[in-house]
Amino acid sequence: MATTTVRGTIAKQKLIWMYETMVLIRRFEEQARREQDSGRLRGTHSAIGQEAVPVGICAHLRDDDFVLGNHRSHHHCIAKGVDVNEMMAELLGKVTGTNRGKGGTMHIADMNKGMLGANGVVGSNIPVATGVGLSARVRKTDQVSVVFFGDGAAQQGSLHESLNLAAIWKLPVLFVCENNRYAESTPFEYSVAGGSVANRAAGYGIPGVTVDGQSVLDMYEVGGEAVRRARAGEGPTLIEAQTYRYFGHYGADNPLGYRTKEEQEFYMAKDCIARMRKHLVENKFATEAELSGIDKKCTDAIVAATKFGVDSPFPKLDELTTDVYIKYP
């Protein structure tokens, strides 16, 4: 599926952006785990290992396009351009956070960046993203709506209803399943009838694509065609990105209770950042020293974000119910 044609035409600046964004996500997630271990953050779902999926897709998006996520969404937010200072402050419940400290890790949203929200209710953002696509159509814009969800969420009715509506109305929606092989401890092989999420697209007459979600270049290629189709009014695409979460479902979860060390090592050997680094060096887009400079820049950015979050105040008590409920006139 991947051709050298598309890859050969990717601008160096875009390639570097993809590398840097994946590294920034990883540093953010490593810090989130530290914050959790220290007790300052009450729980987080790590996206370490899955960075390439949203980065390859969001490389094609504009600020006025839309992204909707799930409970494991830090990587979606960073790939869409949300500020890491505000994200870290949000994780720590501080008033300087994206949601003034009242959303936390699972509700990060930034309207200015088109990040309409992470969401802790599995599968719930899929129909919302479909409605967002319908809104773009009604307003006659060429905006695109992208929803990221897991292999577990793909077994919910919300996906099937949404695929049907998006297909008959040719809505500009990308349905991106991050198949990390597990829904909590339930393996993909057990829960997915037919053994494929992407194949289900055939029943709705839309393209269904299986892609190596640990290759940002493959993600970029598949994302480019899906975004092009959506903007051109040709309708939705269902993408199944095959990926892996390196850690447990959430902080205290030990994944070795339901998967093997050998399996983990198999996927970690195909790490998206290491592969992109190799690609950039081998094809002379950047030197090792330049990439190490980018790594340091990302580490520094997360150190600064953590300081920003820690130093920021909690919301005042009299703000407890503001921004939480809609006020009717």
Ligand SMILES: Cc1ncc(C[n+]2csc(CCOP(=O)(O)OP(=O)(O)O)c2C)c(N)n1
């Ligand atoms: C409607 C609903 N059911 C159950 C849960 C509990 N829950 C949270 S995450 C999760 C697993 C989701 O798996 P998947 O969609 O594959 O995403 P992943 O965690 O692998 O990224 C479940 C069952 C929930 N949050 N919402």
Ligand SMILES: [Mg+2]
């Ligand atoms: Mg999963």
